[in-house]
Amino acid sequence: ANKNTLKDIKVLIMSYANMKPLSADFHVELTKWIKNGGVLLYYGNDNDPFQNVKEWWNSNGNTFKAPSEHLFGLLGVPSSQSGGIYDVGKGKVYLVRKDPKELIMKANGDEDFMSTVRKAYENDAKAGNLILKNNFVLERGPFLIAAVLDESQSKLPLKLEGTFIDLFNPSLPIVNTKTVQPNTQAYLFDVNKVENRSKPQVLAAAARVTNEVSSKKSYQFIAKSPAKTNNMMRILLANKPQRITANSNGKEISLTKNEWDENSKTLLLGFENFSEGVNVNISW
Incomplete structure (x- = not known):
């Protein structure tokens, strides 16, 4: 306990x-x-x-x-x-x-x-006035789950502000304001609550990430996921990348998404998945 x-x-x-x-x-x-x-x-x-x-x-x-x-x-x-x-x-x-x-x-x-x-x-308990609301918010580390009920005393939406990755959106966008309407839910990753933000790391991905190696100027890893599926990743970096390469079995993989968000210091990276793994190398 x-x-x-x-x-x-x-x-x-x-x-x-x-x-x-x-x-x-x-x-x-x-x-x-x-x-x-x-x-x-x-x-x-x-x-x-x-x-x-x-x-x-x-x-x-x-x-x-x-x-x-x-x-x-x-x-x-x-x-x-x-x-x-x-x-x-x-x-x-x-x-x-x-x-x-x-x-x-x-x-x-x-x-x-x-x-x-x-x-x-x-x-x-003498804890003050009991305040009733139409939503639930649960936080575990950087993860935040919110749900707004539609059978309650209020029909007002819930507004969350911060620097979030929207995990329910397959494009993994960065959102600063998330409005959750009644009878809907949200699943967010709070970038500001990441421990050791100076360390390069994958925050969200449609792949399993292994073999991570980082230095002052680079970050590399292997991403594995079923073949013929698309991978989208949100990666925390110290600076905007200058060069990004991705290859599998020695063959270069085209990037379908390569977008830098200065506010969150994250890179949105997309490419085709390969079950053998994709070697990604990022330098800045």
Whole structure:
């Protein structure tokens, strides 16, 4: 369990109705987080068949009927079917004995759920006003995924600004403003979040890149992908290239795209793929 996972989370909504915890270590870290002020909203009846599969919570000396019983034991919370609200250290636990799917099985079934979330966030976690929005944005390193919902309180698009490679566009363009409309998604690569930007590197490509060698004035690699397909690559470089060569088995390969973007310091390079590999050499 990663100890930093819960660092910036005020309220955690979770259930074991589908996925189960891989080890007891997750509960140890979760208990510490709650006792230090975290608020847990647990939804579930814990009666699906997979609660009974042979796993860590019911083997090697453990006799819990469900993994949640182990968690509630660490928290000192009764795992009764009636549920309840419990103070645990500086934090709080909401035990709601309702399967998550029940929240969508009837019209307006989300009202009690949202009321509980608001109370937990504003009153218990004291995290400020709960702000509702019609989009989700997830960042992992330089990668950014965004989705805008069309069944929400707002029909407004989401506007993202930066220096991005649009990975959903096969041309891999650089975009400084990405507008995501309702019922659409975006998959972007944030060039400004690349580590060690002075190092030449392929940021996105329709090929597998190997045998990379770089120097102060050059960068070379081999790109492999199925034959009779087209490769498009976005490459980060220190300076605008002065010379680019591509060959496969000693035969020169024509470049279908060779465009330099000064703002992002990236080269857009295109050529036909060969399964044997294409040797690319760039100098500046």
